[in-house]
Amino acid sequence: MDTHEVAQQLVTLLGGKNNVISATHCATRLRLVIEDESRINKEAIEEIEGVKGAFSSSGQFQIIFGTGAVNKVYSEFAPLVGVSMEEDKSSNVSHGDAAKKKMNPFARFARTLSNIFVPIIPAIVASGMLMGLLGLMRTYEWMDPESTLFVMLDMFSSAAFIILPILIGYSAAKEFGGNPYLGAVIGGIMTHPALLNPWGLADAQPSTLDFFGFGVEMLGYQGTVIPVLLTVYIMAKLERALRKVIPNVVDLLLTPFLTVIFTGFIALLVVGPLGRILGDGITTALNLVYDIAGPIAGFIFGGLYSTIVLTGVHHSFHAIEAELLAKIGGNYLLPIWAMANVAQGGAALAVFFKTKNQKTKEIAIPAAVSAFLGITEPAIFGVNLRYRRPFIGAAIGGALGGAYVVTSQVMANGIGLTGIPMFAIAQDPINYGIGFIIAVAGAFIAALLLGWKEEKKETANDGATRQAS
Known part of the structure; x- marks a missing residue:
C-alpha cells in the first residue's frame, strides 16, 4: 500500500482539506471531525486500497485501516490537512471537543462518562482478575484462605474498589x-x-x-x-x-x-x-429486571446491544457496570455485551464464506478475529452493515448468547473486557465459553440463512473489469 497516495486520495474524497476540522487515530481507525459529511464520497473511500470500512459515529467519521497501517496512513494524512504531528497530545484534546460539538446531548453525555471510566478500566480489570484467581483458589482449595499470601492477594484485589x-x-x-x-x-x-x-x-x-x-x-x-x-x-x-x-x-x-x-x-x-x-x-431496578425477566432480558439486550453501539450510547454503561460491581460484587451486564460482540465475529465469518468479493474476504477474517477479541468496529462497519442482513444475523446470535449467559447466571469481575479476554474475569468461564459458542454459531448460521444480495459493483468480476479499464 502506498500510504502517501492513500492519504492524498482521502483528502480529495473527504471533500478537501478545509472539510476536515480535526484528525486523530486510535489503534485501528482514523478518527475525523468533518465540517460537512454530505461532501464525503464514502463508497469511493471504501474502495481505496487498505481501507476495511468507513462509518460515522460519535460525532466523527472513522476509517478502518487496522493495527499498524493506520499509524502509517495518519503520518502521511496529518500534514495534508494541517494537523501537527508534534502537537498530538494537545490536538487530541481539541479533537475531542470538536467531536463532542457534533454529537447530540445524549451521545455527548455518554462520551463524557466513557472519558471518565476508560482510564480507570485497567485498575478494575486487574482487581477483577485477582478476584477470579482468589475464587479459584478458594473453590478448589489451592491455598488456605488464612495464609499470608491469600490475605495479601485479597487486599490487592479489593483496593481498586475501596x-x-x-x-x-x-x-x-x-x-x-x-x-x-x-x-x-x-x-x-x-x-x-x-x-x-x-x-x-x-x-x-x-x-x-x-x-x-x-x-x-x-x-x-x-x-x-x-x-x-x-x-x-x-x-x-x-x-x-x-x-x-x-x-x-x-x-x-x-x-x-x-x-x-x-x-x-x-x-x-x-x-x-x-x-x-x-x-x-438503579441497581435495585436492574436486579429486579434480571431476576424477573431473566433470559428474556438477556435475549433482548444481547440482540439490541450492537444497534446501541451504532449510536455511541453504550459508552454510558461503564458507570452502571461499575455500580453493579460495587454493590453486588459482580457484573451481569458485561457477559451479555460480550455475546453481542462475538456474534458480530460469527456473522463476519459467514460473510467470508459466502461473499464473492475478494476485498471483503480479506477484511472479513481479521474483522472476525478482532470481534472475538472484543473490538467490533471492523466487523460491524467494515463487513456486516455493508450487507445489512449479516448484521441482523449477528443480532440473533447475540440474543441467543445473551439469553444463555443470563440463564446460567454468568457474571464478570470487571468492566471493559469482552470476547476471549473476558475469560480472565468471568466468574463462570465454562458457561461463558458455552455462551460464546452459542452466540458465534447462532450468528454464523443466521447470517447464512438470511443471505444477502451483493451489489453488482461489488462482485469480483466487476472489480476486475474496473481495474482493467
Whole structure:
C-alpha cells in the first residue's frame, strides 16, 4: 500500500482539506471531525486500497485501516490537512471537543462518562482478575484462605474498589474541567477512615453526627460511583466560578481552600446521600429486571446491544457496570455485551464464506478475529452493515448468547473486557465459553440463512473489469 497516495486520495474524497476540522487515530481507525459529511464520497473511500470500512459515529467519521497501517496512513494524512504531528497530545484534546460539538446531548453525555471510566478500566480489570484467581483458589482449595499470601492477594484485589471514588474523582475532575487533584481529594473525603467503610460490612451501623440540626450519617462511599460523579461535577463548577471572582494574587491559596470546604459539606450533607439513593435505585431496578425477566432480558439486550453501539450510547454503561460491581460484587451486564460482540465475529465469518468479493474476504477474517477479541468496529462497519442482513444475523446470535449467559447466571469481575479476554474475569468461564459458542454459531448460521444480495459493483468480476479499464 502506498500510504502517501492513500492519504492524498482521502483528502480529495473527504471533500478537501478545509472539510476536515480535526484528525486523530486510535489503534485501528482514523478518527475525523468533518465540517460537512454530505461532501464525503464514502463508497469511493471504501474502495481505496487498505481501507476495511468507513462509518460515522460519535460525532466523527472513522476509517478502518487496522493495527499498524493506520499509524502509517495518519503520518502521511496529518500534514495534508494541517494537523501537527508534534502537537498530538494537545490536538487530541481539541479533537475531542470538536467531536463532542457534533454529537447530540445524549451521545455527548455518554462520551463524557466513557472519558471518565476508560482510564480507570485497567485498575478494575486487574482487581477483577485477582478476584477470579482468589475464587479459584478458594473453590478448589489451592491455598488456605488464612495464609499470608491469600490475605495479601485479597487486599490487592479489593483496593481498586475501596478507593474507586478517589480514582473517579481524579478522572471526573479532569473531564469536567476542574483540578484533578482536588477531585481526588473530594474522593478521599468520601472514603475517609472516620466514615464507616461499608465495603464487605453488610450489618454494620454508622454513627450519626448533629450538624446544626442536620443528621450526618458517618457512612463512607467506598465502592460507589454516582455520589462522587455528582459531587465532582459540582466541585468543578464551583472551582471555575471561584476563579472568576478571586484575585489572581491569592487564587492559589483561596480557590482550592474554599472549593474543598464547600464541596466537602455539599458531599456529606446533600449530594452524597442523594447519589447513594440514586445508585441504589438503579441497581435495585436492574436486579429486579434480571431476576424477573431473566433470559428474556438477556435475549433482548444481547440482540439490541450492537444497534446501541451504532449510536455511541453504550459508552454510558461503564458507570452502571461499575455500580453493579460495587454493590453486588459482580457484573451481569458485561457477559451479555460480550455475546453481542462475538456474534458480530460469527456473522463476519459467514460473510467470508459466502461473499464473492475478494476485498471483503480479506477484511472479513481479521474483522472476525478482532470481534472475538472484543473490538467490533471492523466487523460491524467494515463487513456486516455493508450487507445489512449479516448484521441482523449477528443480532440473533447475540440474543441467543445473551439469553444463555443470563440463564446460567454468568457474571464478570470487571468492566471493559469482552470476547476471549473476558475469560480472565468471568466468574463462570465454562458457561461463558458455552455462551460464546452459542452466540458465534447462532450468528454464523443466521447470517447464512438470511443471505444477502451483493451489489453488482461489488462482485469480483466487476472489480476486475474496473481495474482493467
